[in-house]
Amino acid sequence: MDGPIFAALADVLQIHNIMASMAGVVFGLFIGSTPGLTISLGMVLLLPITFKLSAVTAVCLLLGLYAAGMTGGSLSAILLNIPGTPSASATAIDGYEMTKKGRAGEALGVAVSSSFFGGMFGLICLALAAPVIAKAALKFGAPELFALVLLGLTLICSFGQHSPVKALISGTVGLMIMTVGLDPMMGSPRFTFGVVELQAGISFLPAMIGLFAIPQILIGIAGKTRVIPKYREKISGVLPKIKDLFKLKNSMLLGSLFGTGIGAIPGAGGPIAVFLSYDYARRISADSKKFGTGEPAGIAAPESSNNAVAGGALIPMLTLGIPGDPITAILLGALMIQGLVPGPLLFQQSAQFVYSVFWAFFVANIMNLCLTFMTIKLWVRVLKVPQRVLLPIIVILCIVGTYALRNTFFDTDIMFVFGLLGYFMKKYGFPVVPMLLAIILGPNLEEHLRMSLIISQGDYTIFFKHPISLVFIVVAVASFILPLLRSKKRAAN
Numbered sequence: 001m002d003g004p005i006f007a008a009l010a011d012v013l014q015i016h017n018i019m020a021s022m023a024g025v026v027f028g029l030f031i032g033s034t035p036g037l038t039i040s041l042g043m044v045l046l047l048p049i050t051f052k053l054s055a056v057t058a059v060c061l062l063l064g065l066y067a068a069g070m071t072g073g074s075l076s077a078i079l080l081n082i083p084g085t086p087s088a089s090a091t092a093i094d095g096y097e098m099t100k101k102g103r104a105g106e107a108l109g110v111a112v113s114s115s116f117f118g119g120m121f122g123l124i125c126l127a128l129a130a131p132v133i134a135k136a137a138l139k140f141g142a143p144e145l146f147a148l149v150l151l152g153l154t155l156i157c158s159f160g161q162h163s164p165v166k167a168l169i170s171g172t173v174g175l176m177i178m179t180v181g182l183d184p185m186m187g188s189p190r191f192t193f194g195v196v197e198l199q200a201g202i203s204f205l206p207a208m209i210g211l212f213a214i215p216q217i218l219i220g221i222a223g224k225t226r227v228i229p230k231y232r233e234k235i236s237g238v239l240p241k242i243k244d245l246f247k248l249k250n251s252m253l254l255g256s257l258f259g260t261g262i263g264a265i266p267g268a269g270g271p272i273a274v275f276l277s278y279d280y281a282r283r284i285s286a287d288s289k290k291f292g293t294g295e296p297a298g299i300a301a302p303e304s305s306n307n308a309v310a311g312g313a314l315i316p317m318l319t320l321g322i323p324g325d326p327i328t329a330i331l332l333g334a335l336m337i338q339g340l341v342p343g344p345l346l347f348q349q350s351a352q353f354v355y356s357v358f359w360a361f362f363v364a365n366i367m368n369l370c371l372t373f374m375t376i377k378l379w380v381r382v383l384k385v386p387q388r389v390l391l392p393i394i395v396i397l398c399i400v401g402t403y404a405l406r407n408t409f410f411d412t413d414i415m416f417v418f419g420l421l422g423y424f425m426k427k428y429g430f431p432v433v434p435m436l437l438a439i440i441l442g443p444n445l446e447e448h449l450r451m452s453l454i455i456s457q458g459d460y461t462i463f464f465k466h467p468i469s470l471v472f473i474v475v476a477v478a479s480f481i482l483p484l485l486r487s488k489k490r491a492a493n
Contacts, residue, residue, distance in 0.1 A: 005355050031084075087309070091111060115307040118307035125312065143462050152441050205401070263312025273308075
């Protein structure tokens, strides 16, 4: 066994593979931090390049993009309150609050360090516990996946600190928006009102950009205020102290556990992991009231979870040939192009390549940590650009990003509609995160619900007959009711 391990390390450390990993990280930081450009899109753009590369070089390139793309999404989330990726939405909650207080450097430092911790944690689980975790994840059928998504959606109430009812309304509207388009099973149009473009549904990407980016711009224009803070020339605290990171160890460990575990469940997705991490980090914190006001633990938990998802998602992909998310689905395709078929036999027939994947992911995380810290002040300089220059640039990037999704201006129109909706929601105290969460998770909720009912022939007790789904449902009910009870108690006092 030592032979393939060290042979794989020597292969990954070849100069051309190191350069491929570096190129993937740089491109990943760009893709992840640019609103509208997804990691999946970045993978697709790089996929044709891998045709002419060796399997190891291709893996180094793509895993570099994967690791850095996850981190890159937090940069724009913290600096501009515009998540570069859906999973970075949770990071923006406390990250942008720290930015408004002049602590952007500290927030970015915590985010990058937590991302590295989560990535390495996911890697260790991938390398040591892949068969065990993959076997457990394989037991998740439609009822368990429905209950898991339902648990993720119950966090809706948690994001309405002042009014859980408004958060519930926001989430409900999000679920209603999710139903627009063709019925996934019957193929019949739903709530399209004769608009052909709506048959494809409303993509979460224009909705996400609209809800987060456009309101910021409209607030700046309408109120003639600077929505993007201006900072002094030197920003301190970018490189966090060891003692400060040690204080965040519980949040990072919790986030890493959620990220790896949920990432290993095919179809679960990163947004569930990061929002669960954020919510439970708040619950175990002694300063839970500080969450949402600029608390570093509110960054550490979702960011560690975000990058741990990558390691977790690779577990079922490599061991079972089942991609954990759209990104690993593209990775699966890239490996098959190279003549490699992920699954149990891959560990027997191509052991050295499997170890190359582990080492490539390790190098990608190291590269991501170093390059992000080296260039982090370049990102912070964005805040020094005059608002009259920066805001139009953000609008243009948003338009280009949404148009590039399906090469249609209809998505751009959707973005502006959600932008106006987000503006009025902010104005009247309705949180936008629950709506976004519902739009992202809604399709999975419907899919697994209907599949479960088909399996049970319409018997709803199927969700209570499966122990795992029963546990998830009980926790979901508790997560839903407790914020409402706390809100009622505060109102009574």
